[in-house]
Amino acid sequence: MIMLGGLVLQYWAAKTLGKFYTKPLQTLEQQQIIQQALYNIIRHPGYLGTFLMKIRAGLAIANW
Numbered sequence: 739m740i741m742l743g744g745l746v747l748q749y750w751a752a753k754t755l756g757k758f759y760t761k762p763l764q765t766l767e768q769q770q771i772i773q774q775a776l777y778n779i780i781r782h783p784g785y786l787g788t789f790l791m792k793i794r795a796g797l798a799i800a801n802w
Contacts, residue, residue, distance in 0.1 A: 740797070744790030751776070751784035759784075 752759045754777065758769045763782075776783040 741791050741794035744787040744794065747776075747787030747790065748784050749787075751782075751787065754783075 754772060754775070758766055760766070780786055
């Protein structure tokens with residue numbers, strides 16, 4: 739469930755940013771600050787999703 743939650747969080751973050759979502763983190767011209775949902779609580783929800791998936795992978799193989 740943790741890994742699935744992380745994957746959903748990453749997908750949601752990318753969809754929320756839309757055309758401003760880039761693989762290498764960068765700002766683009768005419769980019770606006772997103773202040774809805776999780777973006778008003780955490781700066782990079784996509785990174786949180788990745789972090790959750792990596793934690794779950796460590797738990798899955800029983801290796802911290």
